[in-house]
Amino acid sequence: MYLEVKFAGFGGQGIMLAGKLLAEAAMMEGKQVVWIPSYGPEMRGGTAYCTVVIATKPIGSPIINNPANIVVMNRPSLEKFAPMMKPNGICLVNSSLIPITSGRNDIIEIRLPCNDVAIALNNPKAANMVALGGFVGLTQCVSIQSVEIAVKNEFHTKAKFIEPNIAAIRKGAELAVTDEVRVKYEGVKV
Amino acid sequence: MELIFKKPESLTDTITHYCPGCTHGVIHRIVAEVLDELGLRERAVGVAPVGCSVLAYNYFYCDFLEAAHGRAPAFATGLKRANPNLIVFTYQGDGDLASIGGNEILHAANRGEKFTTIFVNNAVYGMTGGQMAPTTLPGQVTTTTPFGRKVDDVGYPIRVAELLATLRTPSYIARTSVHNSEGIIATKKAMRKAFSYQKENVCFSLVEVLSTCPTNWGIPPKQAAEWVGEHMVPYYPLGEFKTPEKVH
Amino acid sequence: MAKLLMKGNEAIAEAAIRAGAKHYFAYPITPQNEVSEYLSRRMPEVGGCFLQMESEVAVINTLFGAAAAGIRAFTTSSSPGISLMSEGLSYITAANLPTVVVNMCRAGPGLGGILPSQGDYRQMTKGGGHGDYHLIVLAPASVQEAVELMMLAFDLADKYRNPVGILADGLIGQMMEPVDFDALPKPTVYDKSDWITDGAKNREPHLIRTLFLDPVPGEIENRKRAEKYRQIEKNETRYEIYNLENHPKLVIVAFGTIARVCKTAIDELKTMGIEVGLFRPISLYPFPYTELMQVGEKAQMLLSVEMSNGQLIDDVKMAMQGKKPIHFYGRQGGIVPAPDEIVEEAKKLFNVS
Known part of the structure; x- marks a missing residue:
């Protein structure tokens, strides 16, 4: 297996954490993994993104110019990264904040209202967890159980965040594969 | 016969390379006496500068490092942080400490590094042949101020003791002179205090010692000693500028 | 743990x-x-x-x-x-x-x-x-x-x-x-x-x-x-070799980050039927001159791939002592070459488009 995904959004949306939890989960499953952040001046405000590569054999290039999959949490991220995607990948769009579509018909665009889902769960900051759950639910690249363990490890000193975040991940995983949320575009085989 | 005067144990038998009338030898001896009297020689590590006293390690009978120009306080910081049991001292001239090493001494003092600095101020670059130092007096002729130091062009001499005494971090900062016997006695007293503060792990300590450079000043030794009293002391007042007990 | x-x-x-x-x-x-x-x-x-x-x-x-x-x-x-x-x-x-x-x-x-x-x-x-x-x-x-x-x-x-x-x-x-x-x-x-x-x-x-x-x-x-x-x-010389088993005509020399990118490029080239090897110095000083010579001698040419404007290549030249042609590909300014770029560069050397 070889999977690459870029998480992108505003600074403060928990982009880095979402990617890190995915990477941790993959590591726990004995997979090879690399997590690469954006860094430097671009971290100040603006778009934050990180890339995660998960594979069963050693990972060569850690640099991914054309990501296979993206999870975009805000409009500038969709506009920036959707055109760079390889064909046939998954583009998970946070439809709560992104009114537009990618305009591409050779990718699988999944619209998941991450912020609305998080608000409905009474955990408005957990839109990133909803998105992470959604991506894992769609790709099955790691098990949801592994992600849950990663969450427990991450928040071991802040136990009160564990259950709400796990709930958001589970909800995202559940919704991402339902027909109401998933929008299939013509010409693309899911 | 009773022995009443001898070479301090902390000095070697080597004949120094210093010029006639230079007071480095006097200052070396004061430091060595203090190390002996406080029983510190076996724990002492000196840090030599770049300048006339670069070869100080030939004259002190204790462990020694030879620093890069101006960096002795950084070397000393590394030594002392690595082994707080050491008694660390830097021995630096005015070009080394006040010019190229201005930043290192400022920050070491400000961190309150618990070592001792002996700052020898003779108002000139000695080893390189008498160029203007940051401490060269207004109007003083040197090889690079042939018409005398012009303060409107290159500023006034830096008063290091006063400058470092403005730092909030507790320290012991004094200025003495070795141009006469009272000065030598006062220097010994200040040096003893400086090393005692280090021994008790209290604070950073620095003794600025006004010194002579007959060779580069172009005057005989006796006159050089008088020149310190007449010209340097008025600009560089003697005394304690800061003690750790008193918050300034 | x-x-x-x-x-x-x-x-x-x-x-x-x-x-x-x-x-x-x-x-x-x-x-x-x-x-x-x-x-x-x-x-x-x-x-x-x-x-x-x-x-x-x-x-x-x-x-x-x-x-x-x-x-x-x-x-x-x-x-x-x-x-x-x-x-x-x-x-x-x-x-x-x-x-x-x-x-x-x-x-x-x-x-x-x-x-x-x-x-x-x-x-x-x-x-x-x-x-x-x-x-x-x-x-x-x-x-x-x-x-x-x-x-x-x-x-x-x-x-x-x-x-x-x-x-x-x-x-x-x-x-x-x-x-x-x-x-x-x-x-x-x-x-x-x-x-x-x-x-x-x-x-x-x-x-x-x-x-x-x-x-x-x-x-x-x-x-x-x-x-x-x-x-x-x-x-104390240290190095890694990759994909030299099939006696590739081209050996890439690269270290650090970019060597990983080269590995991905080498894997891609393999799927196209082009065999390229990698020599990755791990100790840059001491540079593994002898070991590189032994590998390079068996190839037809070498390619130094760098995130600099031709620095490593000097040591590659020293190692090879003029015995094989040595090519260069580098990016500067903070750009990490993508695997595709290296694939293209290798294809050019094989006259494959």
Whole structure:
């Protein structure tokens, strides 16, 4: 297996954490993994993104110019990264904040209202967890159980965040594969 | 016969390379006496500068490092942080400490590094042949101020003791002179205090010692000693500028 | 303990502690600030010392003092900071002192940029500071390898009493990969009692100096150092080879981050029926000249791939002694070439479009 995904959004949306939890989960499953952040001046405000590569054999290039999959949490991220995607990948769009579509018909665009889902769960900051759950639910690249363990490890000193975040991940995983949320575009085989 | 005067144990038998009338030898001896009297020689590590006293390690009978120009306080910081049991001292001239090493001494003092600095101020670059130092007096002729130091062009001499005494971090900062016997006695007293503060792990300590450079000043030794009293002391007042007990 | 997912910068910091380095002096510079941030929390836990110094100039000279005191100490910085330390590195080498300096290389010259680069290859391997000296230079290509080389660096520094440089880049520093600390060997403890300055008690004073005004002892010191470098060259070359089994006509030479990118390119080329090998120097000084010659002789041509404007290629040329054509592909300014670019470059050399 070889999977690459870029998480992108505003600074403060928990982009880095979402990617890190995915990477941790993959590591726990004995997979090879690399997590690469954006860094430097671009971290100040603006778009934050990180890339995660998960594979069963050693990972060569850690640099991914054309990501296979993206999870975009805000409009500038969709506009920036959707055109760079390889064909046939998954583009998970946070439809709560992104009114537009990618305009591409050779990718699988999944619209998941991450912020609305998080608000409905009474955990408005957990839109990133909803998105992470959604991506894992769609790709099955790691098990949801592994992600849950990663969450427990991450928040071991802040136990009160564990259950709400796990709930958001589970909800995202559940919704991402339902027909109401998933929008299939013509010409693309899911 | 009773022995009443001898070479301090902390000095070697080597004949120094210093010029006639230079007071480095006097200052070396004061430091060595203090190390002996406080029983510190076996724990002492000196840090030599770049300048006339670069070869100080030939004259002190204790462990020694030879620093890069101006960096002795950084070397000393590394030594002392690595082994707080050491008694660390830097021995630096005015070009080394006040010019190229201005930043290192400022920050070491400000961190309150618990070592001792002996700052020898003779108002000139000695080893390189008498160029203007940051401490060269207004109007003083040197090889690079042939018409005398012009303060409107290159500023006034830096008063290091006063400058470092403005730092909030507790320290012991004094200025003495070795141009006469009272000065030598006062220097010994200040040096003893400086090393005692280090021994008790209290604070950073620095003794600025006004010194002579007959060779580069172009005057005989006796006159050089008088020149310190007449010209340097008025600009560089003697005394304690800061003690750790008193918050300034 | 299980594997940990760690940023390269943090893993390097932890590796140093595991190597027994409890003293760390540094000055802030991107892209390696995570090391200081990590150690400012971690050092108090292990009874160590982190000191943020006033400049890189102060940092390197503090390391001189710490090394003279006989302890393991280190710093991390990035290109402009290493330039400022170069003088001190020359002194530390001249004084035969051990220390470890990590260069998370960024784009240069000048203030340059903070993105990954290998533009300091020459600075690290051929000097930087003045005089006849070398750093031992190790270049990791992954976070795990960075940890292993960091630990090795302290051992080599003590063994040869010579500073060791780690040359990596912001990518290695910033990316997270799984790290296994448990499998690492224990650090070697070297007896330093005959030269350190720890107080002349019941022995003659120790003097650590670098000034030799008399040319005769000056030359003797340099000859001793030269002999040390011959030993290092004999014993400490390290490298990795990849996909040489099918006798490829083309061998890529690359180190660090870009060597990984080359591996991906080599895998892609294989799917197109083009066999390309990789020679990855891990020790940049001592450079594995002989080993590269042995590999390169069997190929038709070599390609030096760099994140610099042709620096590594000089050593490739030295290794090959004019026997094979050597091509170059490099990107600068903080750009990491993508695998596709290297695939295209290789295809050009095979006249395949």
